[in-house]
Amino acid sequence: MRADTAAGGGDARDLGDSTRLASELRLAVGRMTRRLRQAHAVGDVSLSGVSVLARLAADGPDSPTSLAEMERVRPQAMASTLALLEQRGLVRRTPDAADGRRSIVAVTDQGRAMLAERRSESVQRLAAVLDEFTVEERATLASALPLLDRMAERL
Numbered sequence: 001m002r003a004d005t006a007a008g009g010g011d012a013r014d015l016g017d018s019t020r021l022a023s024e025l026r027l028a029v030g031r032m033t034r035r036l037r038q039a040h041a042v043g044d045v046s047l048s049g050v051s052v053l054a055r056l057a058a059d060g061p062d063s064p065t066s067l068a069e070m071e072r073v074r075p076q077a078m079a080s081t082l083a084l085l086e087q088r089g090l091v092r093r094t095p096d097a098a099d100g101r102r103s104i105v106a107v108t109d110q111g112r113a114m115l116a117e118r119r120s121e122s123v124q125r126l127a128a129v130l131d132e133f134t135v136e137e138r139a140t141l142a143s144a145l146p147l148l149d150r151m152a153e154r155l
Contacts, residue, residue: 036122045090045114048073048081053090053107053115061106063096072155090114 037047045053052067062070068078082105085091090111096102107115130138 036125045085045088045118046081048077049085049090050115050118052078052081052085053111056091056105056107057112057115061094061104063102063104065102067105085111 033047048071051071055067055070056062064078064082065075067082068075071078073081082091082093086093086105088110090108091105092108093103093105096104130141133141
C-alpha cells in the first residue's frame with residue numbers, strides 16, 4: 001500500500017489534480033513508447049519518420065510545409081526527416097502541379113510495407129501484454145482511447 005493511501009484513507013491518486021495526473025500519464029506513456037521503440041532494430045526509421053509515413057499513408061500526399069505544421073515540428077526538422085525517408089525509398093517527392101517551386105511528398109509501396117511491418121510488431125507486443133489483463137481491464141483501457149486521442153490532438 002502506498003504511503004499516501006494509508007495516510008489519506010482514499011484513492012492513492014487525486015484525479016482532480018491535473019498536474020499530478022498529467023505527470024503520471026506522461027511517465028506511463030513515455031515508458032510504453034520507449035519499450036516499444038527499443039524492440040525495433042538499430043537503424044530503424046525514427047518515431048518521427050514513422051509518424052510522417054503513417055500520416056501520408058492515411059491522409060495522402062502532402063507538402064513538406066503542411067507536414068511540418070501537422071507534426072508540429074520546424075520545417076528544417078521535417079526536411080531532415082523527409083530526406084532520410086526519401087533516401088531509404090520510403091517516400092517520393094514530385095513537383096507540385098499548381099506551384100512548381102513546391103514539392104509534394106507521397107509514401108511509396110516500400111514505405112507502406114515497412115509501416116505495416118512495424119505496426120504489426122508493435123501491435124503483437126501490445127496484444128501479448130493485453131492478453132494478461134482481465135476483460136474488465138481491457139474494457140477500461142478501450143474506454144480511455146477516445147480521451148487519449150482527443151488529448152493528442154490538442155497537444
